[in-house]
Amino acid sequence: MNQKKNSSSKLKISQISLLISLSCMNTFAMGLGSDKLKPMNIKAKQVYIDDKSGFSEYNGNVILVQGTMKITADKLTIIYDAKQNLNKIIAIGNPSTYRQRPDNKKEDIQAKAQKMVYFAKKDLMVLTGKALMQQGSDKFTSNKIRYFLNKDRVETFDPSKDNSKNKDTGRVNIILDPNKK
Numbered sequence: 001m002n003q004k005k006n007s008s009s010k011l012k013i014s015q016i017s018l019l020i021s022l023s024c025m026n027t028f029a030m031g032l033g034s035d036k037l038k039p040m041n042i043k044a045k046q047v048y049i050d051d052k053s054g055f056s057e058y059n060g061n062v063i064l065v066q067g068t069m070k071i072t073a074d075k076l077t078i079i080y081d082a083k084q085n086l087n088k089i090i091a092i093g094n095p096s097t098y099r100q101r102p103d104n105k106k107e108d109i110q111a112k113a114q115k116m117v118y119f120a121k122k123d124l125m126v127l128t129g130k131a132l133m134q135q136g137s138d139k140f141t142s143n144k145i146r147y148f149l150n151k152d153r154v155e156t157f158d159p160s161k162d163n164s165k166n167k168d169t170g171r172v173n174i175i176l177d178p179n180k181k
Contacts, residue, residue, distance in 0.1 A: 034067060034103060035066055035067030035068055035069050035100065036067075037067075038066050038067035039066070040064065040065070040066040041063075041064070041065045041066070042058060042062070042063070042064045042076075043061075043062070043063045043064075044058035044059060044060055044061065044062040044063075044076070045059060045060025045061055046058070046059040046060050047059075054079060054080030054081065054082070054084060054087075055077070055078075055079055055080075056077070056078045057075065057076070057077050057078075058073075058075070058076040058077075058078075059074070059075050060074070061074070062074065062075065062076040062091075064076060067100075068099075068100050068101035068108070069098075069099070069100040070097075070098070070099045070100070071089075071091055071096070071097065071098050071116075072091075072093065072096065072097045073091035073092055073093040073096040073097075073116075074092055074093040074094065074096070075090075075091070075092045075093070076089070076090070076091050076092075077089070077090040085120070086120040087119075087120060087121070088117060088118065088119055088120065089116075089117070089118040089120075090115070090116070090117050090118075091115070091116040091117075092114065092115050092116075093114065094114060095112040095113055095114055095129075095130065096112065096113060096114070096115065096116050097110070097111065097112045098110070098111040098112070098116060098125070099111075102152065105135075106136075107135050107136040108135070109133065109134075109135050109147075110132075110133070110134045110135070111125070111127055111131070111132060111133045111134070111145070111147070112127075112130075112131070112132050113127035113128055113129050113130060113131040113132070113145070114128065114129030114130055115127070115128045115129055116128075122148070123148060123149045123150040123151075124146060124147070124148050124149070125146070125147045125149060126144070126145070126146050126147075127144065127145040127146075127147070128143065128144050129143065130143070131143060131144060131145040131156075132145075133145050133147060133154060133156075140154055140156050142156040142157060143157075144156070144157055
């Protein structure tokens with residue numbers, strides 16, 4: 001019983017220290033100004049943290065919220081480099097989702113895909129597998145989307161090799177609202 005209690009308290013201390021360190025890091029929030037300074041809240045059914053290797057994994061209905069940013073996934077992995085700077089965040093789900101209000105914008109960026117990978121040094125999010133990115137009525141769907149957060153730039157392409165008779169396979173679909181400037 002005491003061993004379980006000690007193990008449980010060590011896990012809680014480790015979780016608390018990770019959350020404090022993450023919320024203090026300006027590089028965590030996916031690139032959008034004011035959210036970087038907000039506290040972060042991660043909820044999951046299961047957590048594995050290895051402070052020495054800079055690796056943490058969250059499983060089971062994962063929800064990460066920081067300011068206006070919200071990520072949901074079945075599995076979320078956070079990887080730090082040797083200097084404890086954020087390297088990469090990987091969200092996997094069916095689908096994983098992302099939502100955030102860019103600074104000085106009236107509408108949220110919304111995205112979903114089977115896999116989302118955020119590369120901190122490039123401020124780049126790559127969505128793969130039934131990827132969709134939307135802001136207002138503008139919508140991009142593809143097998144792969146790259147979103148450069150700090151540049152407000154989207155690149156879409158579909159490298160699928162599906163040989164089915166579906167005419168839209170291997171193509172990108174973009175819907176743009178003609179009433180927007």
